[in-house]
Amino acid sequence: MIEKGAFLMKKVELVNIGKSYDQKTNVIQDINVTIEPGEFFVLVGPSGCGKSTMLRMIAGLEEVTQGELLIGDVKANKLLPSQRDLSMVFQNYALYPHLTVEQNILFGLHTKKISKQEQQKRCREAAEMLGLSEYLKRKPRQLSGGQRQRVALARAIVTHSPICLMDEPLSNLDAKLRAKMRSEIRQIQRKLGITMIYVTHDQTEAMTMADRMMILNEGNIQQVGRPLDIYNAPKNTFVASFIGSPPMNLSNVSIENNLLVFEDRRAISMSTPHSNLNGKKEVVVGVRPEHIQLATNDNTSFIVEVDNVEILGTETLLTFHMGDKQWMAKWNGQWTIKVGERVPIFIDPKHLFLFDGDTGSCLHYEPSTEDLTVKGALV
Amino acid sequence: MSAVTKTANSPVSVSANSKEKKSMPTIIVGLAYLLPSLLLFSVFLFYPMIKTLYLSLFITDTQGNPLNFVGLQNFLYLFTDPNFLQSMKATFLFVLYTVPIGLVIALFLALIANEKLKGIGFFRTMFSSTMGMSVAASSVIWMFMYNPTIGVINKVLNLVGIHDVQWLLDPKYALVAVSISTIWMNIGFTFLILLGGLQNIDEKLYENARIAGVSYWYQLLKITLPMLSPTLFFIITVSFINAFQTFGQIDILTKGGPTDSTNVIVYSIYKDAFVNYNVGSASAQATILFFCILLVTALQFKLGERKVHYQ
Numbered sequence: 225m226i227e228k229g230a231f232l233m234k235k236v237e238l239v240n241i242g243k244s245y246d247q248k249t250n251v252i253q254d255i256n257v258t259i260e261p262g263e264f265f266v267l268v269g270p271s272g273c274g275k276s277t278m279l280r281m282i283a284g285l286e287e288v289t290q291g292e293l294l295i296g297d298v299k300a301n302k303l304l305p306s307q308r309d310l311s312m313v314f315q316n317y318a319l320y321p322h323l324t325v326e327q328n329i330l331f332g333l334h335t336k337k338i339s340k341q342e343q344q345k346r347c348r349e350a351a352e353m354l355g356l357s358e359y360l361k362r363k364p365r366q367l368s369g370g371q372r373q374r375v376a377l378a379r380a381i382v383t384h385s386p387i388c389l390m391d392e393p394l395s396n397l398d399a400k401l402r403a404k405m406r407s408e409i410r411q412i413q414r415k416l417g418i419t420m421i422y423v424t425h426d427q428t429e430a431m432t433m434a435d436r437m438m439i440l441n442e443g444n445i446q447q448v449g450r451p452l453d454i455y456n457a458p459k460n461t462f463v464a465s466f467i468g469s470p471p472m473n474l475s476n477v478s479i480e481n482n483l484l485v486f487e488d489r490r491a492i493s494m495s496t497p498h499s500n501l502n503g504k505k506e507v508v509v510g511v512r513p514e515h516i517q518l519a520t521n522d523n524t525s526f527i528v529e530v531d532n533v534e535i536l537g538t539e540t541l542l543t544f545h546m547g548d549k550q551w552m553a554k555w556n557g558q559w560t561i562k563v564g565e566r567v568p569i570f571i572d573p574k575h576l577f578l579f580d581g582d583t584g585s586c587l588h589y590e591p592s593t594e595d596l597t598v599k600g601a602l603v
Numbered sequence: 604m605s606a607v608t609k610t611a612n613s614p615v616s617v618s619a620n621s622k623e624k625k626s627m628p629t630i631i632v633g634l635a636y637l638l639p640s641l642l643l644f645s646v647f648l649f650y651p652m653i654k655t656l657y658l659s660l661f662i663t664d665t666q667g668n669p670l671n672f673v674g675l676q677n678f679l680y681l682f683t684d685p686n687f688l689q690s691m692k693a694t695f696l697f698v699l700y701t702v703p704i705g706l707v708i709a710l711f712l713a714l715i716a717n718e719k720l721k722g723i724g725f726f727r728t729m730f731s732s733t734m735g736m737s738v739a740a741s742s743v744i745w746m747f748m749y750n751p752t753i754g755v756i757n758k759v760l761n762l763v764g765i766h767d768v769q770w771l772l773d774p775k776y777a778l779v780a781v782s783i784s785t786i787w788m789n790i791g792f793t794f795l796i797l798l799g800g801l802q803n804i805d806e807k808l809y810e811n812a813r814i815a816g817v818s819y820w821y822q823l824l825k826i827t828l829p830m831l832s833p834t835l836f837f838i839i840t841v842s843f844i845n846a847f848q849t850f851g852q853i854d855i856l857t858k859g860g861p862t863d864s865t866n867v868i869v870y871s872i873y874k875d876a877f878v879n880y881n882v883g884s885a886s887a888q889a890t891i892l893f894f895c896i897l898l899v900t901a902l903q904f905k906l907g908e909r910k911v912h913y914q
Contacts, residue, residue, distance in 0.1 A: 285810050306816025318807035322829040331825075332815025383815075 233261035234296035234309070234386040234419055236282060242290030243277055243443075252278055252443035255291070261386075264413055264420045268430035269440035270466070275423045276391055278440070282421060283312050283389050295387065306335070310387035311380035315395055317372050319364040325351075326360040329378045336383070343382075350378040353412065370401045377409070381416070388413075390422045394429065406433060427467050431455070439463050456592045461584040464510050464577065470541065472510045473551040476581065484509050484576075486547035492525050494573055507587065510577035513541070516553035519568035527568050533561050542567070652893075659886035667882040677887035687888065689863045690871040693778060697867050698846040700782035701789070706835075706842060708786065709793035714827075716794070717801040727798065734791030738851035745784035746771070746856055774864040777857050781865050785852055789845065793838055800834030801827070832911040840903050847896050868892050 241255040252274035259265045267275040280286040282293065284305035293300045295308055319328050326347060333343050351357045354374040364372055373393065380388050393409070394402045410433050413420045424430055430437045431451045439446040439454070439462075446466075447459040458464035464472040477484040483491040484507075492509075519525065531550065532543040540559040543552050544567075553569065561567065578588040634641075659677055661669035681687045712730045716723060733741070748754050749770035757767050770780040804827065812822050828835070850869045853859060859866035859874065866874075868888060876885035 283810075283814060285813065304816070305810075305814045310814070312811065312814050314807045314811065316805070316807060318805065318811045320808060320826065320829075322832075323825075332812065332817045335816045335818075379811075 233417055235259060235261045236387060236419065236421065237294035237297075238278075238282075238291065239294065240291035241278070241281065241288060241293060243274070243281060243286065244289050247289075250290075250443060252440070253290070255445060257438060257445070257448055259419060259421060261419055262417045264410065264422065264433060264435045266430040266434035266437040267421065267423045267440060268427060268437055268466075269425065269446075271425055272442075273440040274443040275425075275440050279389050279391055279421060279423045282308075283310065284308055308387075309385050310389060311383045311385040312389040313376045313380050313391065313393045315392040317364075317376040317393075317396075319372055319375055321364050324361050324363060325356060325367070325375050328364065328375055329360075329382055331379065333382060346382040346384070347378075350381045353381070354378050354408075369397055370405065373397060373405060377412070381412070385418075387419045387421065390420065392424055393422075394424070395426070402429075409433070428469060431467065439466060441466075457586070457589055458510075458577070459586055461508055461510070461579045464579070464586075468512060470513050470552045470554065472512050472577070473516070473546065473549070474508050474510045474579070475547040475549045475551070477507060477509045477547070479505050479507060488547055490526055490547070492571060492573070492576075494576065504580065504587070506581040508579040508581055508584070510579060511551075511571055511575060513552045513554035515571065515575035516551070517570045517572075518555065519570035523570045524568040525571045527566050530561055530563055530565050530567055533559075533563060535559070655886045655889050657886075658882055659890045661883050663882040665880035667876075667880075669883075673883075677883050678891070681884065681887055681891070686863060686866075687871065690866050690868050690888075693863070693865060694847065694867045696778055697782060697785075697849065697865075698843065700779065701785045701846050701849075702839070702842045704782075705786040705789050705793060706839065709790050709838075710797055710835075712790070712794050713797035713801055714823075716798055731791045731795040731798075733788055734795060736788065736791075738788060739855060741788050742784065742852045742855035745780075745787070745852075749780055749784075749856070771857050772861055774861050777861055777865045781852055781856055784856065785846075785849060788852070789842065793842065796838050797831070797834060800831045803834075804830045836903070836907045836911045839907070840900055843899055843903070844896055847892065847899075868895075 236259040238255050238257050238259075242250050242253040244250045255278065267278060269275050277286060281288050282295075284300070284303060284307075288301045295303075295310070300308055320331065323331065329347050329350060330343050333346075338346075347360070348357070351360055354377060356371065356374055356378060359367060359371060359375075364375065367375065373396075376393070390409075394405050397405060406429060422429075422433065434451050436448065436450055437454065438448045441462050447454055447463045451467075454463060455467055458467065458472070461474055465474060475486060477486055479485075479494075480491075483493055485491045526546075528544040528546065530542055530544050534541040534543075535558050537558070538556065540555045540557065540561070541552055542555065542559075542561065543550055545551070574590045576589075577586060579586055658667070658669060660672060660674060662671045662673055662677075663669050716727045716730055748756050751757055751767050751769050751772070754770070756770065760766075760768065768776060770776050808826050808830070809822065812826060817825070848869055849867055850873065853865055853867055853870045854873075857865040859870045869892065872885045872888045872892070875881045875888065
């Protein structure tokens, strides 16, 4: 088996990185981030946000037009892709259709001055780790999508490169297989201690796999941090609406005497007056779907008319109108609610997020006090 | 109107109807679709082919009417006829000169034109431009270039101290000269097909190779050529058939001469049929050519198919 530590760990540092194709407009700009050795770092954002471009710049497939790229403390702006000591997994796997699985896995290893026996040994190890041992003599077209994905993964592993880049590696797989590969990739990364930089547009992948993640939009960093920190304290409305499923409910409100007034004149009170609102009157209020609860007795915030109900087995999603927007609530359990029914709901003021109406940046939230752990519990 | 009529016209009810009525067998329907092309092929291809096979077994008069049935006599005579053997030799040499060299040059041009550079479109247009020239026009241009006294080729050769070469009049050089001009004429088409094949190769395969750090030649041998193999196979087959059937440039440049050195088989057929009015012999030669091409093409499919990787 490959031991942890067979891979040297390396960090990747991006200093003021920018990319421009026409010397005028930047497709990405001002990227400053340090990816720690052995970290699983996810770049996430909607399509066209520049995340793949950034990955390709780290790989050396695109030129860095601004700033400095450091790989393991060495300036790498001008290094060839092969000199950067990294491996990459592509979205369409980029397998050579005329070569067998084994030849695909070993492709290019001869350039690293590795003996034939060592190559064979690594190939066997990687194939075993990924369950490909029986398929080594097959051609890629004789494999299923998931197996091809594994071959691409094996090809990255056998190089023993300290850094592995992945460009939406799971997006060609069906949902079930994707969930399986997600945890498989994470386990391999943990076992080998590789520094992983992973690009995806799927926030679920980002949330579930990342040690830390970076959310990009239109070439700008929106937020960098641990998934839960980002979930609990989104920096702006973009992050709030991008992370979480269903996303955070957002509506324009005006502040009148400690009350948040919606466009349809419904209102909700804030817990305490907030000093950092700077006297702003027009703000955006945000509530996570799971924080909209069924009202008990006398704590009703609103009565809403249900537009749609989706029962998912363990939870029920309600859609209703709130001001100018459709909101969603997520309740645990299976609720029998008819469309058009009027339901009283309760929103605890401590779960409210307030965002600047113009810039979208977060003005106020209360740090979550929820802390579920099993430490100390009887096992 | 809509709902009711639609149900009546739905495919299900049609198939039910057809079972009851016992409509035309599918073979007849299929043949009806094939009729236009069958008709054209019959008139312009199948009939002449069968007629040629038929005539090759006869002695004919000058009008091409069969006189005596002689069986395989025409063929037996041809294989002992030094003129015909010279024709075969010239044809095979011509194929040997034009196909591999033309292919290598076109592949080289396609590889350099496949790079993503500014203004590469200009070169792509230039490299493929010979496709737009008719054989007659290019042959005339080459005829002037080969001219021993006013031709540009000898002028250039004189500069480096080589004396006048009688390109089209010297039996030693005539076939080479015609081959060179043929290669030039065919490069445009071959180049275009190969470039198309190259552009179909997934860019990611090369990106992976760049990260792996393999050399350019390794990429060429292990990625480009295997991935290009279906295109190469196609263009090799087409080039072979074209080379076997060359006529126009021979007719314009050398008329089969000097001393039959460029008298390739199609030109020999033409001369026998329309100059010497020996239609029987010409038909026999045409039949031999047909089987030569059939053999070479079948051989290519047999050998090539195994090496070709289709996606």
